[in-house]
Amino acid sequence: GDSVTQMEGPVTLSEEAFLTINCTYTATGYPSLFWYVQYPGEGLQLLLKATKADDKGSNKGFEATYRKETTSFHLEKGSVQVSDSAVYFCALRYTGGFKTIFGAGTRLFVKA
Amino acid sequence: DTGVSQDPRHKITKRGQNVTFRCDPISEHNRLYWYRQTLGQGPEFLTYFQNEAQLEKSRLLSDRFSAERPKGSFSTLEIQRTEQGDSAMYLCASSSHRDLSTDTQYFGPGTRLTVL
Numbered sequence: 001g002d003s004v005t006q007m008e009g010p011v012t013l014s015e016e017a018f019l020t021i022n023c024t025y026t027a028t029g030y031p032s033l034f035w036y037v038q039y040p041g042e043g044l045q046l047l048l049k050a051t052k053a054d055d056k057g058s059n060k061g062f063e064a065t066y067r068k069e070t071t072s073f074h075l076e077k078g079s080v081q082v083s084d085s086a087v088y089f090c091a092l093r094y095t096g097g098f099k100t101i102f103g104a105g106t107r108l109f110v111k112a
Numbered sequence: 113d114t115g116v117s118q119d120p121r122h123k124i125t126k127r128g129q130n131v132t133f134r135c136d137p138i139s140e141h142n143r144l145y146w147y148r149q150t151l152g153q154g155p156e157f158l159t160y161f162q163n164e165a166q167l168e169k170s171r172l173l174s175d176r177f178s179a180e181r182p183k184g185s186f187s188t189l190e191i192q193r194t195e196q197g198d199s200a201m202y203l204c205a206s207s208s209h210r211d212l213s214t215d216t217q218y219f220g221p222g223t224r225l226t227v228l
Binding site for chain 2: 100
């Protein structure tokens with residue numbers, strides 16, 4: 001079945017460091033891919049999305065490229081801030097489908 | 113605030129009791145979803161409504177769980193005879209059939225259930 005695998009956390013970085021959170025997926029078709037973020041005490045928020053191969057999603061300095069050949073959707077940010085500390089979830093969903101499949105999440109700590 | 117809201121935010125109950133959670137989706141969103149999230153894991157799909165019709169249920173949703181969306185607006189999730197294994201965060205999400213590109217799901221803050 002379809003699944004999403006993320007790198008295990010926690011990831012601890014200093015402010016202004018470069019961030020990569022790896023995400024790979026297994027899918028029988030061609031889903032849309034998402035990154036959600038969950039700040040402490042808050043609900044899941046959509047961070048960015050990409051709907052087809054080679055699309056790049058971007059938001060708030062984060063970006064991820066849909067790579068069909070490597071079945072990956074790695075999240076990157078050039079310079080993290082303390083306020084980026086959160087749990088990040090990679091996910092997939094088929095357009096028009098009802099179910100989003102999530103990875104286990106990667107916790108990010110950013111130190112000042 | 114016009115986002116998805118859930119009530120209560122926290123619920124502590126004793127094993128064997130029944131609990132009910134409520135979700136109010138974004139206005140005019142006709143699709144509503146329930147997920148369950150346990151500690152250290154991503155959310156897992158439980159069930160899906162389109163308007164008032166429950167179109168899909170996960171095998172995770174045992175006979176003790178029931179969900180309704182009687183008028184196609186708010187939804188309730190009831191757990192009967194709660195067990196300690198039911199302790200989790202219950203998330204509700206909604207989406208619009210008009211968002212044809214990806215039908216993005218918007219999540220509420222969740223209801224954290226603790227079964228003692």
